[in-house]
Amino acid sequence: MAYDLTITGPARRTVFEIKGDPSALGSDLLPPWPDRPCRLTRQDDRAFLWLGAHRWLLIAPPDHEDGLDAALSAVHHPDASVVLLSDSLAFFTLSGRDADVAMSIACPLDLHPGAFGPDACAQTDGFGVRALVLRQGDGWLLAVEQAYAPYIAAQLAQIV
Amino acid sequence: MLLIECPFCGPRAEIEFSYGGPAATRRPDDPAQVSDADWVDWLTVPENRAGPVPERWCHAKGCGAWLTVLRDTRTHDILDVRHGA
Numbered sequence A: 001m002a003y004d005l006t007i008t009g010p011a012r013r014t015v016f017e018i019k020g021d022p023s024a025l026g027s028d029l030l031p032p033w034p035d036r037p038c039r040l041t042r043q044d045d046r047a048f049l050w051l052g053a054h055r056w057l058l059i060a061p062p063d064h065e066d067g068l069d070a071a072l073s074a075v076h077h078p079d080a081s082v083v084l085l086s087d088s089l090a091f092f093t094l095s096g097r098d099a100d101v102a103m104s105i106a107c108p109l110d111l112h113p114g115a116f117g118p119d120a121c122a123q124t125d126g127f128g129v130r131a132l133v134l135r136q137g138d139g140w141l142l143a144v145e146q147a148y149a150p151y152i153a154a155q156l157a158q159i160v
Numbered sequence B: 001m002l003l004i005e006c007p008f009c010g011p012r013a014e015i016e017f018s019y020g021g022p023a024a025t026r027r028p029d030d031p032a033q034v035s036d037a038d039w040v041d042w043l044t045v046p047e048n049r050a051g052p053v054p055e056r057w058c059h060a061k062g063c064g065a066w067l068t069v070l071r072d073t074r075t076h077d078i079l080d081v082r083h084g085a
Ligand SMILES: [Zn+2]
Pocket: B006, B007, B008, B009, B010, B059, B062, B063, B064, B065
């Protein structure tokens, strides 16, 4: 059976890891804070994900990198560390009517809309490696460490 | 498959976690003052009780936090999960 599934990637996006206290960076650069763990907020094509007790990710389109890097670098604060991770992560998108089925093969989480809503995000397991999962449009964004990109691409190709 | 309720991430599958050994025994403050036999006991002979046992688990594929999990070795029931040691 052929799935109605479109996969893109691996692709690069702008990613900053923020540890400590993001409020130290001011409110102009970041979308509003997610109010619960494993939730995200979106603003101007940027997503702000709360993924650990003191860890956030800012994900933005590739062409936002230079501007964000300059702006975040200009804000030095002892309570917040900002690290550019764009080169570390490879992003795949899954879309189409069967994208949810493909994700259920990739990932052990309950991704039903009732359990994993539009503002949910998770670091979890994707085909056995650490993966970042969030919704994008009607489909999914799946990110893994760059070194695993060929492996993930091969796994996704097997589903198609 | 265990379902472990991470205090930050919520209930997650066992494959997201790494087992970090028993949590009950405290590392001797000064190993030089401990006999070889006691040191080997601490290092390599974990308590293996039939019943609730505190264990260290790292949410390695999730938030990265180290947790202390109280697991019943007879039933695999997870009785308690908390951050840290
Ligand atoms: Zn966690």
